Amino acid sequence: MLTIAMPIAFGCITLALLLNFWRLVRGPSRADRILALDTMYINTVALLVLYGIHQNSTVYFEAALLIALMGFVGTVALCKYLLRGDIIE
Amino acid sequence: MNRWLPQPLLSLCLWLVWLLLANSAAPGQILLGGMLAVALPLGTKRFWPDRPHVRRPLRLLVYFSVLLWDIVVANLTVARLILGPVRRLRPAFIRLPLDLTDEFAIVVLAHTLSLTPGTVSADLSIDRRTLLIHVLDLDDEAMLIARMKQRYEVPLKEIFAC
Amino acid sequence: MLELFTSLFLLIGGVFALIGSIGLARLPDLFTRLHGPTKATTLGVGGILIASMLHFGGQGNGLSVHELLVTLFLFTTAPVSAYLVARTMLHLSGKSVDTGTGRQGISDKETS
Known part of the structure; x- marks a missing residue:
């Protein structure tokens, strides 16, 4: 059962990442690109957790948690830069 | 109560997050988490402008x-x-x-x-x-x-x- | 039985993550694109994390709950990022809470 579901889930997430990448390249506005990056982070978390299940190891979980944190901070910093022209005022 | 636990809800959240992060409920982790849950709100008390008034x-x-x-x-x-x-x-x-x-x-x-x-x-x-x-x-x-x-x-x- | 549920949640998660990204790629204007990633993708990751919980919890080493942390984290941060991105879009298109209402929406034009 898992041997069928796993490749499908991998395929879905990979396709999702490609779509995000398309939006990242295409734009058209800078806010769109930030949104695309943010979604890419979230999908990467999913991909890492999925890989952890695939490898049967919990090591990847910490990496996923860190990417989630970094992604959020990155999004906030980028938005703030565009909003105020500065990150730390 | 208010002196040592200025924000009971925040302390509870911190404690739970610590236990989740450690992924265990061993006595040592419970104790360490509890200590952090008391120490962190006390240490950061000055940065909280106003605590939320949760009544229920x-x-x-x-x-x-x-x-x-x-x-x-x-x-x-x-x-x-x-x-x-x-x-x-x-x-x-x-x-x-x-x-x-x-x-x-x-x-x-x-x-x-x-x-x-x-x-x-x-x-x-x-x-x-x-x-x-x-x-x-x-x-x-x-x-x-x-x-x-x-x-x-x-x-x-x-x-x-x- | 457990494997069945794990597979089910994996599929649900994968499909929702994909739907969110399709929304991001397909929807016509800046603000509608916000809806896909904030909701569907977050639940997609949630589904995969539940699958991970079931998978590692079923191996006899006790309950695996730290996946909940990532889910909670994503559920609290997704609206914040959505709000900030929306604010950025409003800022870039020069509108604010006082002017930007109504059905006409906000156009896709932006000087970049």
Whole structure:
């Protein structure tokens, strides 16, 4: 059962990442690109957790948690830069 | 109580997060988490301008379970809208007049609206009286506002006592 | 039985993550695109994390709950990022809470 579901889930997430990448390249506005990056982070978390299940190891979980944190901070910093022209005022 | 635990709810959250992070409920972790849960709010007390006045913590739990269910429903709705014909969407901005005055309550409300069907909160007016919301597929503005007020704002008003 | 549920949640998660990204790629204007990632993708990751919980919890080393942390984290941060991105879009298109309402929406034009 898992041997069928796993490749499908991998395929879905990979396709999702490609779509995000398309939006990242295409734009058209800078806010769109930030949104695309943010979604890419979230999908990467999913991909890492999925890989952890695939490898049967919990090591990847910490990496996923860190990417989630970094992604959020990155999004906030980028938005703030565009909003105020500065990150730390 | 108030001297050593200035923010009981924050301490509880910190303790739970520590146990989740350690992924165990061994006595050592419980003790270490407890120590951190007391020490961190004490150490950062000066950075908290105003603590949220949660009057009914149990109602908050009920609220969160309703919210969890609504998130699942929201996802099915949004999935249908995304996969359906794009031309038929009626995106619009609406303004939600707020009755809440507590800052933390407004934050919770904005979060809730972002996670529930077809609405994303986009901006808060400077006087904190109006919330700008983007709706993916607007059908009836008055009905939507009434529904949001009745389902989320009224319970929040009770919980945060404002 | 457990494997069945794990597979089910994996599929639900994968499909929702994909739907969110399709929304991001397909929807016509700036603000409608916000809806896909904030909701569908977050639940997608939630589904995969539940699958992970079931998978590692079923191996006899006790309950695996730290996946909940990532789910909670994403559920609290997704609206914040959505709000900030929306604010950025409003800022870039020069509108605010006082002017930007109504059905006309906000156009896709932006000087970049």
